[in-house]
Amino acid sequence: MNVGEVVPLQITQPSSMKATVDRASPGETGQDGGGGDGSTDLSEAEKAEIETIRKHRQELLEDIKKLKEQIAEVFAQIECFQNADERQEADNNTGKQTSKLSQRDKLLSLGRKKFNMDPAKGIQYLIEHQLLSSDLQEIAKFLHKGEGLNKAAIGDYLGGRDPTNIQILQAFVACHEFAHLNLVQALRQFLWSFRLPGEAQKIDRMMEAFANWYCKCNPGVFQSTDTCYILSFSIIMLNTSLHNPNVKDKPPFERFVSINRGIDNGGDLPEELLKNLFESIKNEPFSIPEDDGNDLTHTFFNPNREGWLLKLGGRVKTWKRRWFILTDNCLYYFEYTTDKEPLGIIPLENLSVRKVDDPKKPNCFELFIPNCKGQKIKACKTDGDGKVVEGKHQSYKISAATPAERDEWIEAIRMSITQDPFYDLVSARKKKIASKN
Helix, strand or coil, X not given: CCCCCCCCCCCCCCHHHHHHHHHCCHXXXXXXXXXXXXXXXXXXXXXXXXXXXXXXXXXXXXXXXXXXXXXXXXXXXXXXXXXXXXXXXXXXXXXXXXXXXXXXXXXXXXXXXHHHHCHHHHHHHHHHCCCCCCCHHHHHHHHHHCCCCCHHHHHHHHCXXXXXXXXXXXXXXXXXXXXXXXXXXXXXXXXXXXXXXXXXXHHHHHHHHHHHHHHXXXXXXXXXXXXXXXXXXXXXXXXXXXXXXXXXXXXCHHHHHHHCCCCECCECCCHHHHHHHHHHXXXXXXXXXXXXXXXXXXHCCCCCEEEEEEEECCCCCCEEEEEEEEECCEEEEECCCCCCCCCEEEECCCCEEEEECCCCCCCEEEEECCCCCCCCCCCEXXXXXXXXXECCCCEEXXXXXXXXXXXXXXXXXXXXXXXXXXXXXXXXXXXXXXHHC
């Protein structure tokens, strides 16, 4: 069969159907379905059956006609594709070489997507397909270049506790040129190359590697890497305090000095140094890389919990059914399970959860800020125009289908709720310095 040739479809009626239809054919039986002499040999049920068969036959013929048209259209498209391929092949002077390059690009693109969903599997895929060397220095350079890679996934991978991950982290940090930069300048460069993960242990490993490399690049600035480590966290917290709109009490320079007393092996850092760092952050906040298009895929790939719940509105007090996903210390809610982007995001950092009663809905629980009555929860949602705006909830009231489901959600949320890990890390390091002295 040639491309584009439409083969006529032949439909063979079952013998019983053909006999019945032939028996009722007007040319042989007359208008009333009887014989030529007007006698009737068909019952009413048989006549109805014949009429049904005729209708089905007509519908079948119409379907066949449509199918023929569709087949013809498909063959025409195939012919177009074949012609296009022939033209492309004729125009391609490099032939197989170009094909190999194209195939490599496709594999590399797929490897990057795999990395963004599961960093360890993505690296393994790239190495297996000889798109990336297994040399740890080469992997670190690949991550530092970051082309097509999700920066949250880079941070997650670099923060791993496996010895291989730690070696790659150290090589990654060494890709940065920190010589002759003050600490704020170095932090700006470092924190732009990935997104800092939320887990305290990962943050500790990454900032430890940063402090070691900064001190190696700038010998004599600090008496120990512990000093650099603590001061780096102080700067990050200062950035949040000065530029987060939810923080009403903006810290003065004197408080920044007070926080960092005695961190340089028991001594104080020069006030001029601290003043320069303070003014640098005050005048220009850190630029944190935005999540790219693959971030939600990575985020929702393996949630802690998901399911349908009812949420009470903030401004308009109506209950609406939403699909909730709990992952990465955040609670996301969607209108439908198939939606790619959430209607709202509720970071669980520094929140609390508890059972509550509601006269209209059973099995309720509530997210709230402890000891901060009247303060709005730091969250965001999509408004009617599709714009992302700040949420207006002082608390979130949510209803589950059963008491057991409510209790399971409360327990899962409690496991995900975190306090700001920076304070605990700095406190532990200060105790370490104090014990040395």
